[in-house]
Amino acid sequence: MKCRKCGGTAVLELRRHNAAFCAPDFIEFFRRQVGEAVRRHRMFTREESVLVAVSGGKDSLGLWDVLLQEGYATTGLYLDLGIFDYSKESRAKCEAFAAQRGAPLLVVSVEQDLGAAIPEVQGATRRPTCSACGLSKRYLMNKAALEQGFPVVATGHNLDDEAATLFGSILHWQTEPLARQSPALPSTHPKLVRRVKPLYRLSERETAAYAFLRRIDYIVDECPFAKGATSLMHKEILNQLEDVSPGAKHNFLFGFLEKGRPAFERLADVTLNECARCGQVTTGTLCGFCKLSDQIKRAR
Amino acid sequence: MKVILRNPRREVEVGGRRRVRELLKELEILPETVLVIRGDEMITADTVVGDEDVIELRPVISGGRA
């Protein structure tokens, strides 16, 4: 297969774009897609400091790499979830990445704020572990950004992540998540920082290829709690569709963002309050994170 | 040829020359879910691979993230 740009030997075929690229031209394509995402959704400017949430995986480290290459002012944020060897290894990958590039990295321990590491929430709450973990991550990202004065947090969610989340929300017609799912969530409250997903135009295979070609040392092993996660099942189903109909995932997500989401947004009517305990934003009186940490205290 | 699979890590032996596309089909792996790596290079689905090759099929799907 030949590279669409230069005619050299291709290393990756992108069926949904009807194209194949050599390594340098694929990297160029990848950067352009990130640039397009940032511009189109006004994610951040060159004057703003961006907090990049990194997990040690291909997506978030790839994202940080692109933003550093493009000259954005970035700081990494690693949330230590306390998940055995997985957390130790992923933290080491993030620290090595940051040290190699001379980029600043903040490390926040979930256990310190929550009162327990992620594996210990299992007995304390009926929430599935990944749901408690996701809640904690969003909370701590926002908190770290607020405390350190970052106007925006960027995460490594890719096209497959977003399509799978959308699929899951639609299966249950969860109108609130559907109203909120977006590549860029503006700050709707002084205590809520902007959240952006600059990789939403790139498939998981493309982010893996970028990380490989850029020789980024990322963690390939999975978090032990990921096994059997429904999001993985949804990804599998979407990839089967993609196989017979290239572009299916892209059309599913982009069609929703363009035509579906505005309708759900009009339906959504949430009032934001400040949590009576910690002061972070919530729709109730106590925020989800404070409730979770209460449950953990009671279980002790 | 030797084919290296991950999560869990394992190796399988496959005999004969064929295109990557056919190899993936035989192993029942969707092309969208892996990078195909030979040596330290990625190769496309139309590349012919043979007995002397070591091919890594690196999964690209990660999950669980909320």
Ligand code: SF4
């Ligand atoms: S797989 Fe679940 S528990 Fe593990 S890091 Fe992701 S969300 Fe957290």
Ligand SMILES: [Zn+2]
């Ligand atoms: Zn080229």
Ligand SMILES: [Zn+2]
């Ligand atoms: Zn709270």
